[in-house]
Structures are given as C-alpha cells and as structure tokens.
Amino acid sequence: MSSLFPYKTKASHTLFDPGSHRPFRISRSRIDRWLECPRCFYLEWRRGVGRPSMPGFSLNNAVDALLKKEFDIHRARGTAHPLMQAYGLDAVPFDHAQIDAWRDALRRGVTYLHPPTNLLITGGIDDVWKNATGELIVVDYKATATSQQISLDDGYKSGYKKQVEVYQWLLRQNGFPVSPVAYFVFVNGQTDREAFDGKLEFDIQLISHTGDDRWVEPAIYQIHECLMNDNIPAAGNICEYCGYRAAAAQATGEK
Numbered sequence: 001m002s003s004l005f006p007y008k009t010k011a012s013h014t015l016f017d018p019g020s021h022r023p024f025r026i027s028r029s030r031i032d033r034w035l036e037c038p039r040c041f042y043l044e045w046r047r048g049v050g051r052p053s054m055p056g057f058s059l060n061n062a063v064d065a066l067l068k069k070e071f072d073i074h075r076a077r078g079t080a081h082p083l084m085q086a087y088g089l090d091a092v093p094f095d096h097a098q099i100d101a102w103r104d105a106l107r108r109g110v111t112y113l114h115p116p117t118n119l120l121i122t123g124g125i126d127d128v129w130k131n132a133t134g135e136l137i138v139v140d141y142k143a144t145a146t147s148q149q150i151s152l153d154d155g156y157k158s159g160y161k162k163q164v165e166v167y168q169w170l171l172r173q174n175g176f177p178v179s180p181v182a183y184f185v186f187v188n189g190q191t192d193r194e195a196f197d198g199k200l201e202f203d204i205q206l207i208s209h210t211g212d213d214r215w216v217e218p219a220i221y222q223i224h225e226c227l228m229n230d231n232i233p234a235a236g237n238i239c240e241y242c243g244y245r246a247a248a249a250q251a252t253g254e255k
C-alpha cells in the first residue's frame with residue numbers, strides 16, 4: 001500500500017562518518033536531541049533513521065519575524081526597546097555585521113569548530129543585546145498562549161535554559177564577553193478577550209535566566225564519543241515511542 005506520507009531515511013552523505021576528516025555539524029537542536037535521548041540521536045546521525053517530520057509552527061515563526069523587525073528598528077537607532085526600559089534593563093539591541101547570519105539557522109547561525117572533536121557547533125540565535133558594560137546578552141523569543149503565570153520552572157523548560165546556554169557558550173568561543181544573564185521575550189496570546197475580531201492580542205513579558213554553560217563542552221565530547229561508537233546507545237526514559245514500536249511490532253508479529 002503506498003503512503004501519502006512516505007518515510008525517507010537520511011542520505012548517507014549527511015551522516016556522521018567516523019573515518020572522515022570533514023567537520024560534522026552539530027546544531028543546537030541536535031545537542032537537544034542528544035540530551036533528550038542518545039539512542040534517537042544516534043539512529044538519526046549514524047544510521048540515517050530520523051524521527052518523522054513535523055509541520056512547522058507558522059504562528060510562532062510569524063511572531064519571531066515581527067519581534068525581529070521591531071527590535072531591528074531600535075538596533076538601527078541604537079536605542080533601547082520600551083520593553084527593556086519597562087524592566088529597567090540598561091541595554092540596546094547589539095548592532096554587528098554578523099547579526100543577520102547569527103539569526104539565520106539555515107545559514108548556521110553562530111558557529112564554532114571544536115578542534116579536539118572536529119565537530120562544528122552551530123546555533124541560530126533569536127537576538128543579541130548589549131548591556132552598559134559591553135557584555136552581550138543572549139535573547140530568545142517564545143510565543144505561547146496560557147492563562148497561567150509564565151515561569152521557567154516547568155520540567156520541559158529546562159530545554160529552554162540549555163538552549164540559551166549553548167548560545168552563550170558559542171558567543172564566548174567567538175571571543176565576545178557574554179553576560180551570564182540571558183532573557184526570554186515571552187509573548188502570550190490572550191484568549192480572554194470578548195471576541196476574536198480577526199486579531200490575536202499578546203501580552204509581552206521578559207524573563208531572565210542566569211546561565212551556566214560549563215556543561216556544553218563535556219557534552220560535545222560525549223556526543224563525539226557517541227557518534228564514534230559502533231554500538232547503538234540504550235534508550236533514555238524520554239518518551240513512549242520505543243515501547244509503542246515494540247508493542248506494535250509484537251501486535252503485527254514483526255521481528
């Protein structure tokens with residue numbers, strides 16, 4: 001039976017080759033995948049079996065694009081955005097020749113070739129601000145819709161913290177002084193309005209996180225070790241899919 005959504009394994013030239021001297025790219029999202037579950041990471045980048053694709057989050061992308069435009073106005077003027085002023089933050093959007101490249105994950109974002117492992121670490125950053133002492137501030141935009149108080153304490157938000165810590169590490173490897181404090185710009189879609197009326201209104205909130213990037217380089221060594229190994233790592237406890245696949249195989253009598 002043909003499928004409307006045929007599954008494709010990855011092309012062999014995109015996979016990690018332990019015998020190759022070419023740098024292998026490890027993006028921030030690949031680091032996330034490895035942190036989640038080394039087995040899924042390994043299946044994707046050594047064996048070419050990635051997770052099924054997901055549709056893009058077009059509303060989130062639209063919010064990101066609009067926020068970038070808004071902060072770019074202040075970047076060009078060298079002025080603080082009203083949100084920074086509202087939170088008493090003495091900073092302006094950082095104006096740098098590479099800012100567009102850093103923000104473009106498809107162009108790899110901020111990059112650093114880690115010589116001991118030959119892994120090219122990359123991360124597409126949402127924004128960079130500069131504080132009064134000249135330190136760079138990593139900024140990430142998040143779109144959500146909740147009536148709850150937004151905080152970084154939920155379990156799954158530990159991934160958000162790791163995300164900005166990778167960006168902090170990348171900027172430091174590129175020689176920049178980086179503030180330990182990163183900011184999340186949360187825009188929260190409001191659902192308690194009288195009517196939709198063709199528009200979604202957002203509240204905007206700044207939440208700080210004091211990052212600690214000391215885990216990043218040890219993780220890079222472990223990722224390299226994982227990729228060099230010919231054995232498939234054990235599954236983590238991250239999700240039900242391995243159990244689901246085993247149960248499905250048992251139900252269909254597949255080995």
Ligand code: SF4
Binds near residue numbers: 036037039235239242
């Ligand atoms: S537990 Fe989940 S994340 Fe890990 S290998 Fe299985 S399917 Fe992948």
